[in-house]
Amino acid sequence: MKVLKFGGTSVGSSKNINKVINILTNYSKTDSVVCVVSAVGGITDKLLVAGDLAKNKDEDFNEAFKTIKEIHISIVKELIPTKNEPIISYVQEKLNELKSLLDGIFLINELSPKTSDKLVSFGELLSSFIIAETMKSRDISAERKNSQDIVVTNSNFTKAEVDYKITDKNILEYFKSAKERITILPGFVSRSKSGEQTTLGRGGSDFTAAIIAAALNVTQLEIWTDVSGMFTTNPKLVKQAYPIEKISYQEAMELSHFGAKVLYPPTVQPVLDLNIPIHIKNTLDPEAIGTIISNKDAHSTSPVKGISNINNIALLTLQGSGMIGIPGFSRRLFETLSQEKINVIMITQASSEHSICLGIEEKDAHAAKAAIDTTFENEIELHKIDPIIVERDLSIIALVGDNMKNHQGISGKMFSTLGKNNINIRAIAQGASEKNISAVILQCDVKKALNTLHEQFFEIKTKQLNVFITGVGNVGEKLVEQIKQQRKYLKENLKINLRIAGLSNSRTMIFNEDGIDLNNWKDLLKEGEKASLQGFFEKTKTLNLRNSIFVDVTANYDVANLYANYLRSSIAVVACNKIACSSDYENYKLLKRLSLKYNAPLLFETNVGAGLPIIDTLNNLIASGDKVNSIQAVLSGSLNYVFNNFNNTTKFHDVVKQAGVEGYTEPDPRIDLSGVDVARKILILARESGVEMNLEDIENIPFLSESGLKSDSVNDFYETLIADEAHYQKLFASAKANNCQLKYVAKFDNGKASVSLQEIPIGHPFSNLEGSDNIVMFYTQRYPKQPMIIKGAGAGADVTASGLFADIIRVGNE
Missing domain, CATH: 3.30.360.10 (Dihydrodipicolinate Reductase; domain 2)
Incomplete structure (x- = not known):
């Protein structure tokens, strides 16, 4: 028997549901299949929004309900174009029940956890019914079984705890007599011992699948989503990211904790306890290998298995000389946060005992500060400690890998790589197991950090340079053409991936963080936005690309006056413009100091002899x-x-x-x-x-x-x-x-x-x-x-351009 779980995006449209049905049909040819499905993509959030609107006496909940209704009716009509009246009638009946529930919430102006569980249950109940009925209409051997009839919990609404003894017995008894090749079950939903509707909390559909897989002791649990497994890092931010073929339970849980959305660790505990492997597969690309998560040692050439991140982090710092040598501060701090139900994501403490730093979700920062300042009110008044310091707009990035403990220098390589791109680290944490190294950075630096670290730990030592050129006249045009001509050579022989991310002349400017197409850059520049020296700098800074280089191919005073701004933003400067380096001596020395301080090379070889060294x-x-x-x-x-x-x-x-x-x-x-x-x-x-x-x-x-x-x-x-x-x-x-x-x-x-x-x-x-x-x-x-x-x-355009090109390569080799 096989157990598969399909997430919200996998059942988010009639097109995707057809893909799910094809997968299930192929599997059922050789084995019986248990399929756990989530609500249609986005529906759970829409149900919660509708509930909040109703609770707040906002009649817009009717529009939210209307959207939910239209989505489901539309999917039914697309999946079953004819003879669909009984199915639509049932769906309409369930939607009427939903509407009545929302009306009740509106009238009493309240949305309790118990009612919330009833509300969000509609998503999975409807999706599982629609999928099962679609398969029946196509003469596929399938039946829907309501998970509320077999998964039994306590009455801890919104995050109910499973009674495994009763639940496992129900699962075994049902599937012992099940005759259909395919059984469809709604994930996430359950029922308490007293018969009330409950839900299993975040990641509940994964949890349902894991419970069933463990009870049936299957050889593997398959979780189908919209990506081809767990990636080395977020593929939306790092285009070079790729799926990890094999990974340990511990590595997967670390990556999931730090933002990898494919898996929610607590929900897979049932299969983890039995060492049942989990296979992450892609509904949209069923042939992709995906990722296998197991307790077997997954050998890898890299000690780092993945890089992950959590955004919207606030850093709390409790500090003061009165903490040194005094026991109890940490206990009181954590007790305070526990009473406020605030989860601590990361902890770091100085060996001097002078300070403790905590990473929490940013949304909890205000409540956390108020509670902590109240707890330590006496110590603050006596100036033994400072009021809690809150830093916002932060993210946590984490390197994860079982084998990091066997390799020296991983932390050093991580921090030096970030430092070279002027990514400031606000706090660091590393457990004794050495499976995770975490650092708190500014949220605006996350993309650059992930790309920089991925390049360092996962890519064939190819360094990406992102070039921004102002002045594409005679010399500038030659430079662009030389870069176009030599890109392949640089990548193959010098391991430098050189991209032009910004171009400007006196009239227009264009940008592309993935690299401007150099086959038609002139036409693109003609259609660009209005040129502005300050605007060019601001856009270059905002893109925040790793290894950024500003190239000045002008003889303009105003451009030269912006070098300091570029250097302060850790953007290297390459210039044939002689004005800056022949300006007032103090300005020349300032540029030199900024170059060193912000690790941003300032190269101007062409100032003197064009291409001559x-x-x-x-x-x-x-x-x-x-x-x-x-x-x-x-x-x-x-x-x-x-x-x-x-x-x-x-x-x-x-x-x-x-x-x-x-x-x-x-x-x-x-x-x-x-x-x-x-x-x-x-x-x-x-x-x-x-x-x-x-x-x-x-x-x-x-x-x-x-x-x-x-x-x-x-x-x-x-x-x-x-x-x-x-x-x-x-x-x-x-x-x-x-x-x-x-x-x-x-x-x-x-x-x-x-x-x-x-x-x-x-x-x-x-x-x-x-x-x-x-x-x-x-x-x-x-x-x-x-x-x-x-x-x-x-002198001459070609040799001057080649001198600029040589300086760009020098930046790449530093």
Whole structure:
């Protein structure tokens, strides 16, 4: 004989009920079947709502009843389209009884536990009748047996206790003579010894099935629901979650206690006592393997079997120096909560005995505080202890696994993983059995926490990076395309799952926490919401995705001013925008401090040499104990391009214009040609060398004409280039006469820095720079005479994008 239980979602519609009937029919071909069913999905809640409305003299209970009626009549008509009059008549009769009960509640303005049990019993009684009659109408050997006739309890209404001696006898006697292949029973409902209707409380349908399975001593109890077993964590929050094939009773109960809704632990005690395995199956996917719960050791490569959580938690803290060494505080605290019927979910106490923390349901927090403050009123007045502290909007997350006790470092790995994503832990609890490690965190961090921990303990060491890019112009577009091209390689070779979760230009912005489709991102961005720098930050922060990275591909002051906000939210910042790191020294140091404090990398390699590893190399030199003596560099790919292409047969205006077309200059070429851009770069290198310096400390010797320096707009500037051609030709002629080349050089030496246009003689390392190449020479204590040289393309959309990409990968590898 087989015992199956189907939950509310499994019988929540005519479509699902047909699936249930197919499953039962197939099972009955080889064995007789006992099927316990819950109420139609959502009906129990609707009955309770209707009862509350009636009790509160709210005539809307009539509408609630009408909805309940329509749902059941509709299901009957869909399951049995013809010759359904007797069935509808019976259902209508039971619904009339329900209406009379609600009318009575309305009239007397009261809903007692006894009446509540009568009220909610209608759900299971109706669903079991409808399913059984549907099967009969299809000539399937089936019969309905009312569980109230065989499950006997005491009179503890809403959570009655079973009299197993009488109940087991009734079950054995009934099924000994049952002739039908399939028996349908309503779950949850029962009857007291005195004949009153009772219910078995939360998880009652599971309880009914477990009682019957234990009485009949079957080989396995099957619980059918709308998911394919117990998952490694909540699949609605973690898409990578997967079903656990085998799990122990203890592990299943721990996971269920901490939020896994598939199973309610107390209800399966009857089968647990007899070591009867429980098989969790999916009504919507009957072929899925599901989860088998038993007392057998379920071997697993991971010591952690699952991760679960409970939301809507409040943390109560009782603390004070008057508690130290004084017995009785804990007893009085727990007695107070017990008298208020408040369940304690988690307990933690400091070894100093200075404080006790309790996790309870948030809805009980107000009553708990009032009761505890009253109990300890005298101690509070004498300042021996503080008034109870209540923290709300919290959740408990828990790692569960029988084998965790045999593995060192599980707790450390859990807490460090959460810490790296700036998920603050408010309290910790771990039992001596080491089967459960629990932590209290902010409820808004639950999704991030579950994903982060699942990635750490259950996934092939693949790290997910969630990138948010502001500025998808020339460089930004190249970056998106490079990410699209390399995603597969990164996942397979570097174990990095890189997703773009947010994109913005100056007009619109789009977000997708599952990753934006990079095949048509341009079209999606056109249809996005109105762009806002603050709005982009707020949305990035609200999504609260693990390993979030903000990428600034602009030259915008306002964007740079938001870096601190991103870092404080533990969002890494990758920037080619030089403004932030060349801003006031105190702001630069603040960003550095925030990066360390909130474990959020701040990377800006492209600030100096596009894709060249200049800052990274400098940082490695400093970290290894070397000291920079001086730096000589050509740091402007745009200026190098300009002076490599300018001669007595070209016009300076035309060369500068072409540099802009090629993407070498900023949109405003004055930033490049005035030397400000190069000054920012040498300033950043000086700061990274450990020197305190500001932009105004750098000597900037301009080469532009007077009118060019004073131009009011980009257009005006280009006009001055035409008018002042002779000025620029004179610069070229001087260099040629001295057998030199013009190079815009940045120098840092003995704590001082300068930028200027210089005539570089043939043979100098700077003289053979081609195109838009950059070069940096580091003279250090270890490289005093022959400098360390870094040379290569220092401008252009592709190389700048690749530099940003490299910084993103660095974040992933940290």
